[in-house]
Amino acid sequence: MNRRTPRIPTYRDGYPPHLATAAELEALGLRPGTQEPVALYAFCSPDGGGGTCGLHERAAAVPREQGAS
Numbered sequence: 001m002n003r004r005t006p007r008i009p010t011y012r013d014g015y016p017p018h019l020a021t022a023a024e025l026e027a028l029g030l031r032p033g034t035q036e037p038v039a040l041y042a043f044c045s046p047d048g049g050g051g052t053c054g055l056h057e058r059a060a061a062v063p064r065e066q067g068a069s
Contacts (some may be wrong), residue, residue, distance in 0.1 A: 010052070011038055011040070018057065021054070022056065028061060031061065033061050037055050041055050
């Protein structure tokens with residue numbers, strides 16, 4: 001039996017405001033609330049390269065754990 005992995009949405013020219021990259025969440029003192037992204041963002045960099053990164057629900061984000069002082 002061949003199992004298919006469910007496809008998740010991929011955005012190219014921006015993405016909805018309710019989604020954020022892990023780096024964007026980190027800048028807000030948050031981290032993704034789930035390990036798996038809900039969507040992908042395919043981007044191009046100015047040097048002609050590019051790649052993809054995961055997008056996470058902002059509403060599901062949780063506070064980043066602070067290191068012990």
